[in-house]
Each structure stands twice: as C-alpha cells, then as structure tokens.
Amino acid sequence: MGTIKDLFFSWDAVRPVLGDLLRGFWVTIQLTLLSLLFAGTGALVLAVFRQTRTARPSLLKRAGTCVMRVLAIVYIDVFRGLPALLVIIMLYVSLPFTGIPVFKDFTGFQVAVLGLTLVYMAYLAEIFRAGIEAVERGQVEAARSLGMSNLQSLRKVVLPQAVRRVIPPLLNEIIILSKDTSLAGVIVVGEVVYVARTSQAVTLNSTSLTGAAVLFLVVTLPLIRIVDRYIERDRRRRGGGRVVIR
Amino acid sequence: MSTSSGPGSVRVEGLVKRFGDNEVLCGIDLAVARGEVVCVIGPSGSGKSTLLRCMNLIETPTSGRVFIDEDEITAPDADTNALRSRMGMVFQQFNLFPHMTAIENITVAPVVVKKVPRADAHARGMELLRRVGLEEKANENPRSLSGGQQQRVAIARALAMEPEVMLFDEATSALDPELVGDVLAVMRELAQAGMTMVVVTHEMGFAREVCDRLVFMDGGLIVESGLPADVLANPRQERTQRFLARVL
Ligand SMILES: Nc1ncnc2c1ncn2[C@@H]1O[C@H](COP(=O)(O)OP(=O)(O)O)[C@@H](O)[C@H]1O
Ligand SMILES: [Mg+2]
Numbered sequence: 001m002g003t004i005k006d007l008f009f010s011w012d013a014v015r016p017v018l019g020d021l022l023r024g025f026w027v028t029i030q031l032t033l034l035s036l037l038f039a040g041t042g043a044l045v046l047a048v049f050r051q052t053r054t055a056r057p058s059l060l061k062r063a064g065t066c067v068m069r070v071l072a073i074v075y076i077d078v079f080r081g082l083p084a085l086l087v088i089i090m091l092y093v094s095l096p097f098t099g100i101p102v103f104k105d106f107t108g109f110q111v112a113v114l115g116l117t118l119v120y121m122a123y124l125a126e127i128f129r130a131g132i133e134a135v136e137r138g139q140v141e142a143a144r145s146l147g148m149s150n151l152q153s154l155r156k157v158v159l160p161q162a163v164r165r166v167i168p169p170l171l172n173e174i175i176i177l178s179k180d181t182s183l184a185g186v187i188v189v190g191e192v193v194y195v196a197r198t199s200q201a202v203t204l205n206s207t208s209l210t211g212a213a214v215l216f217l218v219v220t221l222p223l224i225r226i227v228d229r230y231i232e233r234d235r236r237r238r239g240g241g242r243v244v245i246r
Numbered sequence: 247m248s249t250s251s252g253p254g255s256v257r258v259e260g261l262v263k264r265f266g267d268n269e270v271l272c273g274i275d276l277a278v279a280r281g282e283v284v285c286v287i288g289p290s291g292s293g294k295s296t297l298l299r300c301m302n303l304i305e306t307p308t309s310g311r312v313f314i315d316e317d318e319i320t321a322p323d324a325d326t327n328a329l330r331s332r333m334g335m336v337f338q339q340f341n342l343f344p345h346m347t348a349i350e351n352i353t354v355a356p357v358v359v360k361k362v363p364r365a366d367a368h369a370r371g372m373e374l375l376r377r378v379g380l381e382e383k384a385n386e387n388p389r390s391l392s393g394g395q396q397q398r399v400a401i402a403r404a405l406a407m408e409p410e411v412m413l414f415d416e417a418t419s420a421l422d423p424e425l426v427g428d429v430l431a432v433m434r435e436l437a438q439a440g441m442t443m444v445v446v447t448h449e450m451g452f453a454r455e456v457c458d459r460l461v462f463m464d465g466g467l468i469v470e471s472g473l474p475a476d477v478l479a480n481p482r483q484e485r486t487q488r489f490l491a492r493v494l
Contacts, residue, residue, distance in 0.1 A: 141304050142341035142400075146355035146407055147331025156358055160345045 006205075013205035017195075021208060024195030025215045027109070031181040031191060035116035036174060042117065043124035046072045048154065050129050072125070079122035085183045088115035092187040112184035112191075120177055127169045131162035168230040175223050179216070192216075253315055254280035254410040254442045256301065256333070261310035263296050263466075270296045272466040274310070278411070283443045285453040285474065288463035289489055294446040295338075297463070298413045301444070302333045314411065331359055334404030338416040340396045342388040348399045349375065349384040352406045359407070367406070374402040378432050394425030398432055405436075412436065414445040450494060454478055462486045 014021075049065075050072040079087070092111050095103050106114065135158050143153035185194030196212035256278045263271040270293045278284050286294050299305040301312050303319060303326055311320045319329040343351050352371035356362040362370075375381045378398035380391075388396050397417055404412060414433065418426040430452050437443055437456050447453060453460055453474050460474040462483070470483045478494070481487045 136341075138337060138339055138341035139343065141299075142335075142337065142343070142403075143355075144327075145302055145304060145330060145333070145335040146404070147327050147359045148355060149327050149359075152358050156354055157343055161343075164345075 008206050008210045010205055010207045013203055014207040014211050017199040017203070017208050018211070020195050020199060021192060021211045021215065024190055024192035024212075027189065028178070028181050028191045028193075028215075029219075031109070031112055031116065031184055031189070032174070032178040034113045035120055035181070036177060038113070038117040039120035039124050039177075042121040043128055046076060046121060046125035047128035047132060050076065050125065051132055076122045076125050079119050080126070082119065084116060084119040084180055085186065087119055088112055088183055088187060091115050108184070108187045108189045111187060112181070112189050116177065116180060116183075120173070123173055124170070127166055127173060128162065130169070131166035132158055134165050135161045168227050168234070171223055171227045171230070175220050175227075178220060255282075255313075255315060256411050256442065256444070257313040258297075258301060259311045259313075261297070261300055261312065262308045263293070263300055263305060264308045270466050271300065271307075271310075274466075274468060276461065276468065278442055278444055280410075280442055281440045282459065283437045283441075283445065283457045284459045284461055285457035286444065286446045286461045286463055287448070287450075287453060287489070287493075288469075292463045293466040294463055295415050298335070298415050298444065298446060301413060302330050302335055304335075327359070331355070331407050332410050334401075334407060334409035334412045336397070336400055336404055336412065336414045336417045338419050340388070340393070340400045340420070342396055342400055342403070344388055347385050347387060348380065348391070351388065351399055352403045355403070356406050371402070371406060374405055375399070377405075377435075378402050379428070392425060393421045394428045397421065397429045401429075401432055401436075411442045411444070414443065414447070416446055416448065418447070418449060448493065450478065462489065464489070 049068040051069075088111065091114055092108065095106055095111060098104055103114075139157050139161065140153055143157040144150075148156065181191055182193035184191050185197070188194070192212045192215055196208040199208040200206050256276075258274055258276040261271050261274040261276075262269065274293075274297055276284070276297075286297070288294055296305060300307045300310075301319075303312075307320060311318055313319070314329055314332055317329055318324060319326065342348075343354070346354060349368065349371050352374060353364070353367040356367040356370070357364055372381060372384060375384055378401060380395055380398055380402070383391060383395060383399070388399065391399065401412075401417075417433065418429050421429065426449070430449060433443075433445070433452070434456050443457075445452075445457065457474050459471060460477045461471040462469050462477060462481070462485075464485045470477060470481060470486045477486065478490065481490055
C-alpha cells in the first residue's frame, strides 16, 4: 500500500499510459462536439415546433402545427425523463438486431453519439425554447406588422435576441454533456475515463484517473469561468447588484 | 363617405372578437376613406387596441371582415403577409428591435420582405430618419434613445414599407409629457401629407385639430362618431358625455 501521493500522483506510473490517455481524451472531445452539433441542430427545430402557434384561419395548417407541437412535447418529455446511460445501453443492444440500414452497423462510438444526441436534443430544446419565449411578444407583433412571415420574424428578430439569453445555459449544458460522454465507456468506447479506468486496473495505480481528471478540468474550468462572466455581465446590464443594507 | 373605397382606404365590417367568453368587440363597422384621419377615443378596456390589432390580423377576429381597398385581409386564402405590409402599425411600447441600430430597424423589413437592394433601403431609411428629425441617430441603438426618439424611429420603420394606411395605438401614452410634442408633430405632418390614419389616442388636442372624424368606443361598440368639434363640444350619447367630462 503506497501513500496517497504514490497512488494518485505518480509520474512514473502515468508516463507509459500518457499517450493512451490523450488519445482517449481526443475521443471524449469528438463525442462532445459531434453530439453537440447534432443535438443542437435538432433541438432548434424541436424548440421552434414546440412553441409555434398558428392563428391562420386555415384548419389544415392549424392541425399541422398542432400535431408537430404535440410530437415535440412528447419527445422532449420522454427523453428528459430517461437516463442517458439507459438510452445508450438500449441502443447498443438493440440496434444491431433492428435491420435498419446504416444504423444496424453502427460502431460503439456512433451509438454513443446517437444516444447522447437523442437525450441532449431534449435538454437543449428546452433551453432554446426558454430563450425564444423570453423575447417579448411585442417584438414578433412589430415584425409581423411590417409584413414579415413567421419564419422571417423568427430568423431576423426572435432568434438573434434568443441567442444572447441562451448562451450561458447552453455553455452549462455543454459542460454537462462533455462529462456525460464518459457514459460511452459502458459500451466499450475508448473515451478518456474508460482508458484511465482500464489502465488503473492493469497498473493498480490511480494516477491515470488523476490524469483524466486534469484533462477534463483543463476544458471545463475555462468554460465555467465564461458562464460566470456572462451571468455577471447580464446582472450588471439589468442594473442588478449586491444589495447591502446596514 | 363617398370615397370609402379606393387605394388607401380601410373598411371593417361586423367585426367581433372574443377572448374565451369575454366579448371585446361586439360588431364594429368602420370605413376610413383614403387620406382620412380617424381618431378613436374611449375608456381603457373598451377594445380600442383590439380593434387596431384585428385590423392587421395581429389578433384573429372571431368573425367579421376587414378590407384594405377592395382586398379582404380576413379572407381564408388572403396573402396575409403582403396585405399586412400595406398597413403600418405604431405601438404604445415602440417595440423597436433592440439588437439593431435605428437605421437597421428601418431597413430590415424592406430588405427582407420586399427584397429592396440594401443600398436603396439605406438611402430611403436615411431620408425617413431626416423626416422624423433623427438623421444623426442612425447608428445609435434604440436603448440609447429617448422614448420620443424611439417612437419616431418606430414611425419611420413603419413608413419604410410604404404603407397605404397607418395605425397608431396610443403612440404617445408611454412618453414623458415633454416628449409627446415631437411625436405628435410627426403624426400631424403625416396626416397633412395625405396618409390614411387610424389613431387611438388620449390627446384630445390632437384629435380636435388633426383628425377628420372622431370615434368614441365603449364596451366593444362604436357609441358615437362625427366631426371632432361636434363630438367634443356636443356629445349626444350619455356615455360619451361621461367620458369627456373625465378627460377634458
Ligand atoms: N390577448 C388577450 N387575451 C384576453 N383578453 C384580452 C387580450 N387582449 C385584450 N383583452 C381584453 O380585451 C379588453 C379590451 O382590451 P383593449 O383592446 O386593450 O382595450 P383598450 O385598448 O381600449 O384599453 C380588455 O378587457 C382586455 O382585458
Ligand atoms: Mg389599448
């Protein structure tokens, strides 16, 4: 039994696996960015469907948007309510037997991206929706009164304003997503936590885990600071402040 | 009203608007001729805003029809966006786009909706800013403008679409008293230039001097309408008398 220092902070123990760790971390980053890209795109569409209401007299159009809204709500609620781990495992064990072209041949990495995308699409859609709904009603009314279509007012007026409000919660969610990529380890995807754990089991030294932790913090800490900065700036702009009353 | 149709006229027929069980407009008929300026007065909650908002379909009427010239904006197959762009609307709260400068607020709709080349839209926008006396504020953000300046930019923004009709919903009610005059001056100039206007207002002086016809609304109905001097001096309906006694 070594001391804590030998167990968690041994340079000699980590040196041989350093390359593996960095490769694992690269996988982690890829998982994060790809899931973010797909989930973000899907979430934007979901959020728009979720909050659209058509007041046009056309019954067909109204029924159409109603169906889209209900589908979006069901999707968002279901996937917000499921653990990402369960979704990833279910996809992993079932996709090969579905016979769906392309999907049945997915690698573990691709399954992990799909699982994270499905779940984070729901989370991000809620964040986008909150941003869209925070834009004052009068903004859309002004845009529409100028003759802009629903889509034009969304693009030119609503989304640019929603984006500003969405950045801090979005960064938060990216931080959480980057950490959730470690779930891919259960389906043997060589992301950094999986690599660190495997080498710990072989060398019986935990410094590889410390290495993984350091790699994560290198990315997440700056993000956390940025979120904080945004919140602070927003607070100041709204004239908020620490209230000190003696 | 011999000229109740023709370019620049609006007509409302049997307009009813309910929010749930609450009937806010109970059958409004109103024809505004080309170049006519109609002021709408009435107590708070009488449905003045709802009337204007139904006229350009920001609210969907429960029943009734709205025409601009001979085109029915309430028709099921109407090109709502195109018809809407023929009516400009000015809101009590200005509703300028905060992520754009004054000039961008004015050019965005012509560029996006009418596909006007950016340079042309800019030149025309600057001309409009000059007209409302704010040329030097072109590149300012709405946030840094006073309420009166914001409202004048909002008027310029609506005019940029070259509407045939302008709807004003209490355009000066959110302004500090000393800023009201500049906005009213712009509206007065517009009226003199021959714009068809429907103006919801509490400014009785403006109503008396500028408008061709004064309409008094109460409880979702047009109670009385006539020449402003007549309605203000000799209201025939008791409800009008009571209202005017309070505001004059
Ligand atoms: N979106 C809405 N939903 C429900 N009720 C509304 C809505 N807009 C207006 N109303 C109601 O309609 C009535 C008339 O409102 P409004 O047209 O704003 O009156 P005014 O502009 O004359 O003060 C009010 O009682 C108001 O509560
Ligand atoms: Mg009102």
